[in-house]
Amino acid sequence: MSQNRDFDIGRRALLGAGVTLAAGLGLSSLARAATPSGAASDDSAVPSLAGKRIAISTVGTSIYFDSRAFAAQVEEVKRLGGTPITLDAGRNDKAMVTQLQNLVTQKPDAVIHTLGTLSIIDPWFKRIAAAGIPLFTIEVPSQYAINTISADNWSTGLILAKKLVADLRGKGRVLVFNGFYGVPSCGIRYDQLKLVTKFYPQIEFIEPELRDAIPNTVQDARSQVAALLNKYPKGEIDAIWAAWDLPQLGASQALIDAGRTEIKTYGVDGTPEVLDLLKRPDTPVAAVVSQQPALIGRLAVQNVARYLAGEHDLPKETFVETLLTTANNVDDVRRIRGDA
Amino acid sequence: MSTDLSLVGAPTLPAANRWQLKLLRHGASLAFLTILLVFAATAPNFLSPTNLSNVVAQSAILGILAFGLTLVIIGGGSNVVSGGLDLSLAANLGLSAAVYATLNNAGASAASSIALTLACGLAIGALNGLVVVGLRLPPLLATLASMNLIAGLELVLTENTVLPTDSPLLDLLSFGQWLGQPALAWVFLVVALLLTLLTQFSRYGLRLYAVGEYPEAATAAGLPVASYQFSSYLLSGLCGSLASFCSAAWFSGSTTGSGEMLLSVVAIAFLGSVFSQRLRPSITGTLLATLLVGFLVNGFQLLNISSFWVNGVQGVLILLVVASSSLLRGSV
CATH class of the missing domain: 3.40.50.2300 (Response regulator)
Known part of the structure; x- marks a missing residue:
């Protein structure tokens, strides 16, 4: 800072x-x-x-x-x-x-x-x-x-990656949205994910990676994930990661629709709809790193x-700084950002 | 058509009616002039030579695409449903730019990258020509289908990512100047001049108009209507790939979302016909319409009118111009 x-x-x-x-x-x-x-x-x-x-x-x-x-x-x-x-x-x-x-x-x-x-x-x-x-x-x-102000994307990517690895206990299959690697903030977060998981050989990334789209990001991610759930039955995907949280929102909606909330989702931004999902008892959203x-x-x-x-x-x-947000502290984050 | 004149009360007020007709006929040009005068008087730096040439350069991409559509409308007739239409132009630009960026990044020679990019545009034009002229599918649906096909191919090639690229050609288009004017402005004006010569001052152009406006008469006169219409789609495809070089220079590579330009292109091409006294589509009309839209966007920004308003005001202006032109249609 x-x-x-x-x-x-x-x-x-x-x-x-x-x-x-x-x-x-x-x-x-x-x-x-x-x-x-x-x-x-x-x-x-x-x-x-x-x-x-x-x-x-x-x-x-x-x-x-x-x-x-x-x-x-x-x-x-x-x-x-x-x-x-x-x-x-x-x-x-x-x-x-x-x-x-x-x-x-x-x-x-x-x-x-x-x-x-x-x-x-x-x-x-x-x-x-x-x-x-x-x-x-x-x-x-x-x-x-002269000056660039941004979330600390290195620490953001790191916090999210560490949370994912911790939740998976170092082992599992991860589906990744990587449509905007050219946008610096997304690229940095993606690189941090790869850096952390490199040391956990039992974490496997599903290929091909998914491409998030603009516009209709949420709907597009929802249909892409819904289609893939048929291909990967229970136990074959453990987590879904995205560099921002609109693909995470769409993916989470698809998981709720399909009753596959054993798959956990990870993203960045803290869009209000994602924070709302965090409060559901059966939420697939494991964590979102909220921006300010x-x-x-x-x-x-x-x-x-x-x-x-x-x-x-x-x-x-x-x-x-960004705020790692889980079901436990979502209300605090809202208050801190002035949303509540 | 002249009988319609009586419907607007012409016989009793001939002088007033003539005046109204003149006003309507020149309405679009007057509106354009008024807008320019208002911006000149109120927007700081609007009349500076740099600003004016910037607007011309900014208009190159949309303008060249709209030229392509104009050629198809000339050859197929201006009825939106049954006439000539090419909805694949923006997608053509997207794919052609992606092809150029991919080839250039793969180390292909400048000549082959350029040639294959132009070939890509021509191939799309040929595909459209085949389905519209050969299979006689309605252009609206046929080019909508090809648009989706081409957009899909672009996604396959780029995986929906931006492909940055750099080449001497793109540097020339981005940074080159001649007589103090940016290269893209020259490209736009030269393409406009060449296509104007082709459509207004050549035998081909005269016949293309004949084929579009009076296909039965053209057939009776022995003109190969299908060939002329096919050629208009080829030219349109070529315009798509020409615009892709401007786009690649503008964005330093190929970018996603080129399909969003489609509505602007269609609006400009149809708006262009109101700059003609007889409401015919023409390259000069399209040139003016492109510049009108460009100056609107520029003037609003210089006046610090919130960008949220730009689209709305643009829509109202287009509606006004089109409404006055349909009044004119009913009066001539």
Whole structure:
């Protein structure tokens, strides 16, 4: 966690909130998210954005992560007195690239871009940076960004992989969704899964891997898993892993439909529907690593404000901790994220 | 058609009616001009040369695809159900771009990668031509089926992943400039010019229009109607693969979700005909329609109108233009 200055306030707030979660989670991010009002005192120290136009560009706002992150950025820019320029590409690469190119003409005071396939957008990031527009990114670690803020995808992938291995007791057959390896956050989580399981030779991955799709991710995953359940009778699959939780949601629904909840699912993001499933008594959802998109969005805008106020020594990357969520702590996670 | 004139009360108000007719005939162009003027007056940097040339370059992919559809509509007639239609164009772009990225990444020579990509587009055009002209299937259904087939092939090739690729050709298209204008803008305008020459100023073009608008008369005149219609699908397939080079340059490789462009392509190609006084599909009309949509998206962004509104306003504008054009259809 690079936001060291939050740590003291975070610790106090954490103690006040009396929240206890799995060990190894970042205290500062937990606390900030747990006490938005308490965090406001720290937020008030952020320089003003009065008179600044901040472009908030996102690959889409159709899933929990990006819609929460997007809304939080817009709110934070307004709170700091700036004008947000909102650009939602609707998960259409052509619209996204067009919007990024138009920004070069539009010349906002800074750009914050959320998500996307790096190989597609990096050449356009280069042009934005070359035009002298400060570029900040969320979940896209580009060489042209002044600061990239993201969940700590290495620890996220690691926590999830360790949980999976622990639940399987080091032995079992795993079905994997790997449709978006090119999206950096997904690629990192996938690599962490492979890194951990490499040392557990009795964990076997079912080939071919499944490809999650956009749009209709949930429905598509549901039908893919429903079809495979016929091929693999009871005892032949032990777990399903996905780099995000919409495929996990579809897979879990298929497992519930087929009465195959002995198969456990693992994913990342903490979409509200997946958290709802966690509360079912017969849930196939073993764990989901929840992100804190609203916190990520706020911190991204605050980094922009600091940079524009002359703080040019921002870290290249800001990591925000994620929360391993199981049936035992789902309500705590909701409260921490401000969902409840 | 002239008898319809009386239905709108022309005999009693001839001058007013003429004025109305003129307004309707030039309505689309006037609307375009008004939109440009409004953006020029209100949107910062809208008229900057960089912005204008960016919009032309951004329009290349959709525009070249819409040219392909326009050619098919010219050759098959503009009735949406029974006339010419090619719904496989966006999928064609997706597969062709994937073929190019795969070949290029596999180390194939530039010439063979380009040739095979063009061949891919032509093969798709030939398939569409065979089922529509040869088997006489309705184009709506036939090209819908080929669209699914092609999208499936793309999935098999790419496994629904992005295939990044890089080549001198793509670098030229992405970063090249001539006379200060981006290469993609030149590609778009040159393709538009060539196809305009082909359709408006050549014997082939004249006959293609004849085949599409008056197939019985064309048959009676001894024109090989089927061959002309087949050729329009071939040209359309070629446009799909040409657009795929622009797309591969734009996205630094092949990307998923190209099928989403289909509705825009269809809307632009049909919108294009309202730029013609006689409501005929034409390459210049399609060029203007593509630029209209491009300037709309650009102007909205420069005005900082939330992107949530862009689609809605675009829809209303298209509806207004199409409504006025159908009024015109009833009046001429």
